[in-house]
Amino acid sequence: MKIPLALLFFLFFITSYSQTTISGNVVDKDNVPVLGVNVLVLGTSVGTVTDFDGKFNLRVEQTPPFTIEISNVGYETQTVRITSVNQEVNVTMVEGTSLDEIVVSASRTPERIFESPVTVERFGLKEIRNTTAASFYAGLENLKGVDVNTSSLTFQSVNTRGFATFANTRFVQLVDGMDNSSPALNFVLGNLLGMTELDVRSIELLPGASSALYGANAFNGILFMQSKNPFDFPGISAYYKQGLTSQDAAGTNPFYDLGIRAAHKFSDKLAAKVNFAYFQGTDWHAVSEEDVLLPGRDRSHPNYDGLNIYGDEVSTNIRGVGQALVSLGRIPAGAENLLPNASVSRTGYLEPALTDYNAESIKLDAAIHYRPFADDLEISYVGKAGWGSTIYQGLNRYALKDFFLQQHKIEVQNANFFVRGYITDEDAGDSYDTRFTAININRTWKSDQQWFGEYAGAFITSTLQGAGTEQAHAIARQTADTGRLEPGSTEFQNAFNEVTTDPDLATGSQFKDASQLRHADANYNFTHLTEDIAEIQVGGSYRQYRLNSFGTIFTDYDGPISYSEYGIYTQLQKKLLEERLKLTGSIRYDKSELFEGNFSPRLSLAYTAGVSRSHNFRASVQTGFRYPTTQDLFIGLDAGRAILVGSAEANLDRYVRTFPLSGAGAAVTGSPTATITGRAAYENSFSLNSVQSGAPQAADVDIVKPEQVTAYEVGYRGRAGRFIVDLNAYYNGYKDFISNETVLVPLYGTVGDNAQSLLALQQGDFKAFQTYTNSPADVKSFGGSIGITTKVFGNYDLDGNYTYAEQDFDQSSAPDFRTAFNTPKHKVKFSFGNTEVYENLGFNINYRWSDAYFWQATFADGKVPSFSVFDAQVNYKLPSINSMLKLGATNLGGKEYYTAYGTGLIGQQYYLSLTFNNF
Missing domain, CATH: 2.60.40.4130 (Immunoglobulin-like)
Structure with missing residues (x-):
């Protein structure tokens, strides 16, 4: 019994x-x-x-x-x-309050944002639901200290504390721990191919240097996006959003946005999820005709170069053309003197003739999570794929067509550690360069030699017939353009199709890319073993690049270029004085096979004051660094205005080009052509500024090395009555600041040693090269921000913040050097709303004002005027069907603006969305 x-x-x-x-x-x-x-x-x-x-x-x-x-x-x-x-x-x-929110990014361990040792911003589920922007990602621009630069409707670039371009190589974005950047083109993909709105759990942003914990390139800031775990967020949710975009140049166009998330917890051991999102709309048209060489000139100028007009970058000295015609016996000697000693450009095409402005994004991801012991030990696989079409502004304006990126990650983690490995693989699809599309459509119809020859001949003829200079230029252009391919014609479309499927930039504009990034990292937190001593963490990472552009971007003509880097780090954190004082120290060592190793330490302290512990003061000092990008090292690209050659030692002799010489140059060298390598840009060139000033001097350009920053920051977070205050101030000092310097390479002669190189300048026998180097000048930046949050009128949320940013750089100390600070000195943002004005009814209003600033980038330099923007949304919960209805609008004032020089003006967006069961 x-x-x-x-x-x-x-x-x-x-x-x-x-x-x-x-x-x-x-x-x-x-x-x-x-x-x-x-x-x-x-x-x-x-x-x-x-x-x-x-x-x-x-x-x-x-x-x-x-x-x-x-x-x-x-x-x-x-x-x-x-x-x-x-x-x-x-x-x-x-x-x-916001002070109670938990963040992980600041110290790689969960802690209240109130106690974070460095500045951190958070964008959680509540903020995502209440954002006034048409997408949650665009809503980040309302955070304190954040700049969101808009290249196009579906491509936005987040940055903090200046020195930004759309590539934004000083800022890192991690999606579930994976670097969301293009391995080849280097730009952060934003949310073009990122996370679906329904699956976002939280977003954290660290402005400023973060290299001590996150390694190279976490230099100006880092953005963390975390998705929802299917164990914690099971169920099916979906949304549908439809609206209109309105822009003077593009008119009014519809857009559609939909998504679905399905997650299921099969047991305490197994869960899975899948996400799908689709967006389709019409991009902002870029139609500026401002002359980038001399703003204010109209299209009648012989050497006109319009901002969003392409093909007119091809120009030459028309008297030199006349001299060539004399040597060929096509015009009598002396006739060349009737031509002005000035440059003339070919006639270009406006951007809308070169792209359909289709903005599209398809995102699909799936994940399997397994907990073998039904506890916190979890093994997961995540697969992500995205297709997109958009406009990306980098060196030129690129039409990304069916751009494809996939990522695959395997991770093992629990509360104390994680080990993950992932691969990023990209395919440029049918993408092409709009500038070279225009240049080579022109050349497909008529070669540069023929066009300029016809121009010179017509100018001489009309001058001999009594025409004035201005009239002669007009007649000459009309003559040379006779029979030009017109947009919309069958002939133009045939030439367009031919050029955009040809990857040779001498004749086409397609760029090919199948590059990869392979990454592994791990972290172990020993706190459960050492909590009586200190919180101790150790970790490391390994990364390998495999560049494969088939010679269209990089000098990988004979096969992919591979190189790797690794890093290790440790952090100690200790609380003292009845846990009021928190000391944090960390240090990281990184090594690339192309450069010497680099240490990045960080030391911070945070002190909680007051009887109720409602005031926290913090201070930190840290160093950061970033490696030169893949393009800084291995690019080899004739971009039209200049030839770009990366400065990795192995790259300098791999770029080889042959150029035609003038008659005088042929007489000096005994050959009609000259062969130049990329090394000449660094070792045998004139500085651009000295040539423009009339006193040519040898350029002093070293090959690029890692950039470093030392960052000092102080801050305060706390509650004062009904107000929550968060403020910070920082000062950054840069060493070996990476940027570009344009130099002029003579096609014969040795710079500084003989007169041949000066003759080459006089005869136009030179080429402009863009080099990648470090500034010998001191570059510094400083600024700060303050945010105040409170409740008014009972239960209404009122938030306001102000950001100040400034750089300290003496341009006269390095005339050819451009820092590309690219951020306004002053920014002001306000938010006002209530999630429950009446039962189930809520609203939110956002206001942003940005000061004017000057934008510097490889595409073009120019002023960005100040702008003010109002966004608003009203939402209504439908409890009976577990849904929320939202009606929203952006840029309600209607005044179009832009955040970067050369992009399309940003108009208005109006949308209506229905979200079902999004917990």
């Missing part, structure tokens, strides 16, 4: 153990249900979330007593003791 009784007792125990059920209802102080609240069995990974009515039901394989934790962003975390197998729990959430 003992055995059967024991078995019966055991079966009864198992039955009771597996049937503990907890149900509950979660409301706020106004008795309004709170959706999306996390309910977790303390000490395990077992949990659920509340539904739209604030209800939850949790079945656990654990006998009472035990404790559950109830938490949500914006509320204080509560715990409830479970003492019976069928307990009902009713919880009233107590509203917290």
